Amino acid sequence: xxxxxxxxxxxxxxxxxxxxxxxxxxxxxxxxxxxxxxxxxxxxxxxxxxxxxxxxxxxxxxxxxxxxxxxxxxxxxxxxxxxxxxxxxxxxxxxxxxxxxxxxxxxxxxxxxxxxxxxxxxxxxxxxxxxxxxxxxxxxxxxxxxxxxxxxxxxxxxxxxxxxxxxxxxxxxxxxxxxxxxxxxxxxxxxxxxxxxxxxxxxxxxxxxxxxxxxxxxxxxxxxxxxxxxxxxxxxxxxxxxxxxxxxxxxxxxxxxxxxxxxxxxxxxxxxxxxxxxxxxxxxxxxxxxxxxxxxxxxxxxxxxxxxxxxxxxxxxxxxxxxxxxxxxxxxxxxxxxxxxxxx
Amino acid sequence: xxxxxxxxxxxxxxxxxxxxxxxxxxxxxxxxxxxxxxxxxxxxxxxxxxxxxxxxxxxxxxxxxxxxxxxxxxxxxxxxxxxxxxxxxxxxxxxxxxxxxxxxxxxxxxxxxxxxxxxxxxxxxxxxxxxxxxxxxxxxxxxxxxxxxxxxxxxxxxxxxxxxxxxxxxxxxxxxxxxxxxxxxxxxxxxxxxxxxxxxxxxxxxxxxxxxxxxxxxxxxxxxxxxxxxxxxxxxxxxxxxxxxxxxxxxxxxxxxxxxxxxxxxxxxxxxxxxxxxxxxxxxxxxxxxxxxxxxxxxxxxxxxxxxxxxxxxxxxxxxxxxxxxxxxxxxxxxxxxxxxxxxxxxxxxxxxxxxxxxxxxxxxxxxxxxxxxxxxxxxxxxxxxxxxxxxxxxxxxxxxxxxxxxxxxxxxxxxxxx
Numbered sequence: 189x190x191x192x193x194x195x196x197x198x199x200x201x202x203x204x205x206x207x208x209x210x211x212x213x214x215x216x217x218x219x220x221x222x223x224x225x226x227x228x229x230x231x232x233x234x235x236x237x238x239x240x241x242x243x244x245x246x247x248x249x250x251x252x253x254x255x256x257x258x259x260x261x262x263x264x265x266x267x268x269x270x271x272x273x274x275x276x277x278x279x280x281x282x283x284x285x286x287x288x289x290x291x292x293x294x295x296x297x298x299x300x301x302x303x304x305x306x307x308x309x310x311x312x313x314x315x316x317x318x319x320x321x322x323x324x325x326x327x328x329x330x331x332x333x334x335x336x337x338x339x340x341x342x343x344x345x346x347x348x349x350x351x352x353x354x355x356x357x358x359x360x361x362x363x364x365x366x367x368x369x370x371x372x373x374x375x376x377x378x379x380x381x382x383x384x385x386x387x388x389x390x391x392x393x394x395x396x397x398x399x400x401x402x403x404x405x406x407x408x409x410x411x412x413x414x415x416x417x418x419x420x421x422x423x424x425x426x427x428x429x430x431x432x433x434x435x436x437x438x439x440x441x442x443x444x445x446x447x448x449x450x451x452x453x454x455x456x457x458x459x460x461x462x463x464x465x466x467x468x469x470x471x472x473x474x475x476x477x478x479x480x481x482x483x484x485x486x487x488x489x490x491x492x493x494x495x496x497x498x499x500x501x502x503x504x505x506x507x508x509x510x511x512x513x514x515x516x517x518x519x520x521x522x523x524x525x526x527x528x529x530x531x532x
Numbered sequence: 533x534x535x536x537x538x539x540x541x542x543x544x545x546x547x548x549x550x551x552x553x554x555x556x557x558x559x560x561x562x563x564x565x566x567x568x569x570x571x572x573x574x575x576x577x578x579x580x581x582x583x584x585x586x587x588x589x590x591x592x593x594x595x596x597x598x599x600x601x602x603x604x605x606x607x608x609x610x611x612x613x614x615x616x617x618x619x620x621x622x623x624x625x626x627x628x629x630x631x632x633x634x635x636x637x638x639x640x641x642x643x644x645x646x647x648x649x650x651x652x653x654x655x656x657x658x659x660x661x662x663x664x665x666x667x668x669x670x671x672x673x674x675x676x677x678x679x680x681x682x683x684x685x686x687x688x689x690x691x692x693x694x695x696x697x698x699x700x701x702x703x704x705x706x707x708x709x710x711x712x713x714x715x716x717x718x719x720x721x722x723x724x725x726x727x728x729x730x731x732x733x734x735x736x737x738x739x740x741x742x743x744x745x746x747x748x749x750x751x752x753x754x755x756x757x758x759x760x761x762x763x764x765x766x767x768x769x770x771x772x773x774x775x776x777x778x779x780x781x782x783x784x785x786x787x788x789x790x791x792x793x794x795x796x797x798x799x800x801x802x803x804x805x806x807x808x809x810x811x812x813x814x815x816x817x818x819x820x821x822x823x824x825x826x827x828x829x830x831x832x833x834x835x836x837x838x839x840x841x842x843x844x845x846x847x848x849x850x851x852x853x854x855x856x857x858x859x860x861x862x863x864x865x866x867x868x869x870x871x872x873x874x875x876x877x878x879x880x881x882x883x884x885x886x887x888x889x890x891x892x893x894x895x896x897x898x899x900x901x902x903x904x905x906x907x908x909x910x911x912x913x914x915x916x917x918x919x920x921x922x923x924x925x926x927x928x929x930x931x932x933x934x935x936x937x938x939x940x941x942x943x944x945x946x947x948x949x950x951x
Contacts, residue, residue: 191768194793198760303574304781306811319794340794350767353794428757429785433570437757472761473768475747504765505721508752 190322190352195469201358203465204365208420209438210445210457211372212413218389218452219409221278222270225285228439229292230414234258234421235430236300239307247310247426255418262414266407289435297432304431309357313426316353317360324348357427364423368416369458376454385409389452444511448518450528459526464511471507556593556607560862560872562670563631564640565624565651568616571754572780574807576643579672580614581846582855583640587612589838590859599834600841604863608872612640619643619754621650628654632667637874640858642673642692643779645724646753652679655687659951668874670862672854675777675802676723677731680899684946686878689900691854691861693826695727695777696942701906701935702800702824703735706743706773712798714746716771718762720782721750728777728802746771754781759789772797779803784812791816798822804911805829805851805929810922813911818927821911827853827890828909828929829920835889839920849922853889857902860886861895875951894937899946906935 213227237257242250265288273280308314319335322328331339340351376382388395388405396402425434445464449456479499482489493499506513518525564583566576587610594603604610615627624647631639641651651669659666671679671690675698680690706712717732719725729748736743746769749762756762763786766774774797778786783803790799791813797820803809804823813821829851830836842850861881866872869880883897893904909929914921918930 191764195761195764198758198764202758302569303577304571304808316792316794340796348770351794352764352767353792355792429781431571437755469761472749473765475749504749505751507761508755 189328190320190350191473193320194352194354195473196466197354197362198358199466199469200462201362201465202469203462204362205420205424206438206441206445206465207458207461208365208368208423209417210442210449210461211369211454212416212420213442214446214449214452214454214457215372215416216410216413217446219385220281220406222281222285222410223278224410224413225282225439226288226292227285227413227417228435228442229289230258230262230417231421231424231438232296232432232435233261233292234418235307235425235434236296236305236421237418238422238425239300239305239430242307242310251419251422254422255415258418258421259411259415263407263411265414266410270410271403271407289439293432293435302432304429307426307430309360309426313356313360315356317356317358318354320352320354322348322350322352355427357423361423361427364419368419372416372454441511444515448511448514448525450525453525453527456525456527464514468507468510471510472504474503477502557609558872559609559611560638560866561634561636562587562610562612562638562640563627563634563636564612564614565617565627565631565647566614566641566643567619568614570618572619572643573616575780576614576616578807578848579642579852579855580612581848582842582850582852583612583614585842585845585850586838586855586859590856590863600837602860604859605867606863606870608863608866610859610862617641617647619647621647624651625654628658628667632658632665637666637872638668638670638862640670640672642671642852642854644722644753645674645676645679645727646722648674648676648679649683649723652683652685652688656685659687666874666878668878670858672852672858674724676727678723678727680901681945684899684944684948686900686948686950687874689861689878689881689895689902691857691902693904693906693940694901694942695724695731697901697906697940698802698824699728699731699735700942701908701940702775702822703732703739704935705822705824705908705933706736706800707739712740712743712773714744714769714771715773715775716746716766716769717748718766718774718776718778718786719748719750720753720778722753724777725750725753728775732775751782756782757785759786760793762786763789763793763795766797767793767795773800774798775800777802779806781808784808787817787821788812796820800824804909805849805922807849810849810925810927813927814925815913815927818912819910822932823909823911823929824906825909826904826906827851828907828931829922830918830928830930831889833889836920851922857886857888857893857904860888861902892937896944899944899948901944903937903941905937906940907931908933908935 209231213224216222216224234254238250238254241253269284273284316334319331321331321335321339335351376386384400385405388402392402445457445461449460477500479494564580567573568576589601590604591609592603593607595601617624617627641648648671655667655669669688671688673692675692675695677694677696680694717729719728733745787809799821801823804821839850864884864886865877865881869876881895885892885894890905893902896903909931911927912930914926914928918928921928
């Protein structure tokens with residue numbers, strides 16, 4: 189039972205991290221039609237800048253400052269580079285962000301080195317947020333913080349006692365992602381700025397003729413998207429690993445999230461990222477393969493067939509590529525995504 | 533006429549004398565093909581530093597009275613550079629080509645048995661098609677047993693103990709521990725991980741058939757950042773021991789996830805001492821995490837002095853003892869062959885015995901596998917007896933059992949074709 193709960197929480201936290209990343213990407217795409225290939229690079233810059241800033245002023249100020257710095261970098265990039273190629277169409281915009289991702293990758297290695305950095309979370313977040321104690325006789329119990337050692341070892345024979353701590357860093361990741369989702373939604377629907385942004389999404393010329401500074405809006409949106417990626421970077425870098433290849437590992441998955449969720453749909457991105465996170469985490473737990481499926485259906489497979497590497501492939505081994513499988517299926521059966529609004 | 537004959541005789545004698553000392557001062561260029569970037573980059577970078585550190589120590593003739601400058605009997609100078617292969621077999625073949633184009637005849641590789649298998653094949657083909665430009669492949673860490681069995685090659689020399697040797701020792705140790713009942717095998721999904729799983733199952737079935745293998749998982753190499761789902765799975769099976777051949781980030785992240793998610797079972801590993809894992813372990817895992825290897829941090833004697841010097845110079849730990857054995861064996865081989873030509877040196881290194889930091893080791897002629905003692909070490913607090921602490925953790929790997937050459941040796945099925 190505790191396995192299910194912990195795995196669910198692990199999957200949700202991973203999914204929410206993906207959402208933090210892909211929300212910025214989907215915002216930028218829906219506002220400006222630019223597919224930002226450098227989005228995962230902003231994530232990486234956020235982690236590295238967060239590491240440096242937290243070394244100077246501590247983790248909590250870095251949590252605010254690092255995203256602001258990354259957002260400013262994003263806004264500057266939009267103002268001085270992206271705007272210049274805007275008039276040439278979508279493909280040049282895509283290419284320039286692609287080039288930016290390479291430049292950022294090399295710059296990060298030049299400044300911070302090629303080796304992974306030890307970006308430790310603050311003391312408050314070290315250790316478990318809560319511990320689930322599953323006693324086979326007394327049932328499930330929840331304890332805030334770490335459980336003392338005596339509670340985790342079974343005193344009587346025949347009793348199964350399992351302690352499952354849930355790390356505080358992951359709990360914090362989920363909290364920040366939810367707060368961020370809430371505030372972005374409030375911003376877009378309840379404030380004037382948000383209304384202008386939503387209008388500029390579909391009718392930029394009309395909005396401009398009403399006197400709003402649409403290029404400034406675009407710059408702010410790009411900066412905000414980069415800032416969201418930077419925030420995800422600070423949290424992801426301290427929870428997982430801060431190293432030069434961290435952009436490459438999440439880069440492809442966030443595109444999957446955006447496509448599966450539907451281009452331009454924030455709620456679609458939320459749904460897709462949570463779905464992918466939970467399914468990928470649970471898939472690791474299952475060792476079923478086509479061979480076992482055939483066995484359960486009553487088909488008798490010969491030893492040669494059972495030894496075939498494709499039939500022997502278990503779900504846990506393919507877990508990392510499941511998101512891409514979803515991408516292919518969505519593109520075949522529902523190209524506009526789960527909750528997509530744009531017809532592109 | 534007599535005078536002309538004398539001149540010819542003296543010239544011939546002089547030429548012979550100079551030929552005998554041809555190796556002295558000769559530069560032997562070596563290239564190490566290994567990842568220098570990426571998730572496993574830190575390991576490759578640290579090991580390359582070790583090679584360059586010991587290249588100085590083993591170059592030139594021995595300095596009498598200074599055990600810290602052992603040199604080599606032929607007096608050659610070793611020069612080593614590294615080429616990044618990004619852990620990819622295709623990149624490694626390009627790197628091999630680049631090294632050969634630079635005139636390098638000795639190639640070292642170790643991280644990644646997948647790369648090793650590709651390299652052995654490429655070296656065999658190159659040597660067959662280019663007589664006179666042969667290349668020797670010195671393997672310092674790729675432990676897939678196939679390299680000295682079905683894929684053995686005259687041009688390949690392995691300095692690490694292969695998986696069959698390590699598993700025999702590890703299985704024997706585990707068999708003596710009566711509290712081990714359920715074992716989970718976690719590995720990287722390539723030749724090495726698959727072989728580790730195969731051999732541990734075979735050894736345990738032989739020595740302790742009552743031990744239950746409750747699960748086996750192979751994950752992609754150097755891709756997984758979050759091992760929490762695997763730890764949750766291991767806990768759900770109730771395994772009290774995990775056996776893993778993981779290395780580099782795959783082991784340090786596994787251990788980190790085990791600490792965070794409260795897994796308190798035993799870990800039997802190959803590479804606890806490798807860059808990154810000591811920091812990830814920290815003070816957790818004392819008395820629970822074991823490593824089987826051909827060396828440990830507290831070998832004593834000159835080794836301790838060198839490790840301290842390395843730490844002061846690079847602020848990094850030296851753990852790849854094969855580095856030393858390669859230089860010793862290469863130096864002895866060149867002196868025995870009286871030449872740096874790879875064909876002669878390879879023939880000379882076969883069957884060669886060298887006394888090194890852990891006693892006498894022998895490069896077995898049948899399969900080019902170094903026969904050496906193995907040590908089972910456990911992670912514990914550093915104390916006066918075992919003081920060396922990696923990555924400033926305050927902990928160390930202390931030896932609990934030694935397996936001498938004749939115990940750790942395993943048979944081979946190699947049918948080597950010699951030129």
